[in-house]
Amino acid sequence: MNEREFQGEIESRVQKKLSPLFTRYKTSSGSLRAILKWKPIVLIIGNYSSGKSTFINELLGREIQRTGQAPTDDSFTIITSDSSGEGDIPGSTVVSDENLPFTMFKNFGEQFISHFSLKKVDAPFLKNMAIIDSPGMLDAVTEKDRGYNYMQVLGEFATLADLVVLMFDPHKAGTIKETYTAIRDTLPESSGEDRIVFAMSRIDECDSLSDLVRSYGTLCWNLSQMTGRKDIPRIFLTYSAAMDEKKLNLEDWKGEREELKEKIMSAPAFRINHILQDIDRKVNELKIIAEVMSRVSAKARTLLAETVKFGFLSGLLVFFFLGVVLQGFTGFPEKTMLASLLAGNVQPQHFVIPLCGLCGTLLVAGLWFSKWSFPRMIKRCLQNPKNLLSLDTDYRKHLWTKVEERVRRGLQGLRLREIWFSHQANLNKIVKFINKDLQEFYERIRSVN
Numbered sequence: 001m002n003e004r005e006f007q008g009e010i011e012s013r014v015q016k017k018l019s020p021l022f023t024r025y026k027t028s029s030g031s032l033r034a035i036l037k038w039k040p041i042v043l044i045i046g047n048y049s050s051g052k053s054t055f056i057n058e059l060l061g062r063e064i065q066r067t068g069q070a071p072t073d074d075s076f077t078i079i080t081s082d083s084s085g086e087g088d089i090p091g092s093t094v095v096s097d098e099n100l101p102f103t104m105f106k107n108f109g110e111q112f113i114s115h116f117s118l119k120k121v122d123a124p125f126l127k128n129m130a131i132i133d134s135p136g137m138l139d140a141v142t143e144k145d146r147g148y149n150y151m152q153v154l155g156e157f158a159t160l161a162d163l164v165v166l167m168f169d170p171h172k173a174g175t176i177k178e179t180y181t182a183i184r185d186t187l188p189e190s191s192g193e194d195r196i197v198f199a200m201s202r203i204d205e206c207d208s209l210s211d212l213v214r215s216y217g218t219l220c221w222n223l224s225q226m227t228g229r230k231d232i233p234r235i236f237l238t239y240s241a242a243m244d245e246k247k248l249n250l251e252d253w254k255g256e257r258e259e260l261k262e263k264i265m266s267a268p269a270f271r272i273n274h275i276l277q278d279i280d281r282k283v284n285e286l287k288i289i290a291e292v293m294s295r296v297s298a299k300a301r302t303l304l305a306e307t308v309k310f311g312f313l314s315g316l317l318v319f320f321f322l323g324v325v326l327q328g329f330t331g332f333p334e335k336t337m338l339a340s341l342l343a344g345n346v347q348p349q350h351f352v353i354p355l356c357g358l359c360g361t362l363l364v365a366g367l368w369f370s371k372w373s374f375p376r377m378i379k380r381c382l383q384n385p386k387n388l389l390s391l392d393t394d395y396r397k398h399l400w401t402k403v404e405e406r407v408r409r410g411l412q413g414l415r416l417r418e419i420w421f422s423h424q425a426n427l428n429k430i431v432k433f434i435n436k437d438l439q440e441f442y443e444r445i446r447s448v449n
Ligand SMILES: Nc1nc2c(ncn2[C@@H]2O[C@H](COP(=O)(O)OP(=O)(O)O)[C@@H](O)[C@H]2O)c(=O)[nH]1
Pocket: 047, 048, 049, 050, 051, 052, 053, 054, 055, 066, 067, 068, 069, 071, 072, 136, 201, 202, 203, 204, 205, 238, 239, 240, 241, 243
């Protein structure tokens, strides 16, 4: 299977079948489009001084990134390779380049942009891949001084990345909770943990084996606290062979660094999977929105039908008896339609009052519906829009938190005439895409693996 071709096919199918719906429900397929646009991405995050930049330099075989004990490098750097030679591109250019998937990062402001750049280096493995080096997490107080929302930036990069390496060192094994939360929230539930790789670096600095085991234990405890799961994911225990003064005999862990490197090199292979997971999430979000709109429209139509029925019945009563009532109170008209009907000599003028009464009643019913009962129904739905659908799985519950705001805005802006729009037909299209197109794509990658 040619991955590029497959990616193109997925892209055109999404474009054809889903984009009108994304537009219709005012949701953007933004990150999806960005992901489809460029090459596979590996994001490396973790505490400062955990050895991220050292590790990247090792992959490149050159000192490209600055390293050091203090938080030396406080920038996000995309490192990649293309045919146009080496060079640095400043953040302002990167976020304006429509061919790159980073245009939305403009929203994080000047402070972020001045701490963002793209480095082109000559490394064959980066032709079809990019690595992102990130500034490390600081403590909560210092975090405020950055001038941009660091956690959100991390989340946005993680959405684009095919693989996220979370790196920490034995001294700070207990402090990665925020980082983890920031990225986990942005990843689709269905991806499980397979897009996140945990690595504890600088293990050569442990004073003894028991020191190492203690750090590892702390880390496992923290991880299980964060993931809410009892099973511990694989944690690569690594160190940079270039560092001298090894207090421990690290023979047993020698291979782990290489394994981690291999894992990173294999990121392009995860890509199609990642794309499908993202489509899965986007389309399921869309489905929730369409479901709510379809339910609310159906409710509104039922309410309208009832109002029309009631209006018409009252209108009939008015039609026949308005003249009688009027006559009783005012003496006018001299002869009611009912009386002339019974007498058998009806004249056209006898129908004037009844018809006016009928039209008036229908008008009042219409006004009542549009000005009072429909807005009241929407208001009720807005009180607890969650009740409009069944959130039967954790995945759907999670997606709901993502789309709730959009659903609310959609409901608030719902015009009366929209209740005739074919939300149900849209919903059917979405379900069909999930059950047929998406499954077919999943089948195809399964048959290759
Ligand atoms: N002993 C030891 N030191 C390391 C290791 N990896 C990195 N360092 C040192 O730790 C410091 C921080 O590394 P750096 O790569 O800049 O960390 P970053 O902030 O995560 O990018 C530097 O002085 C490195 O030389 C390692 O595996 N073992």
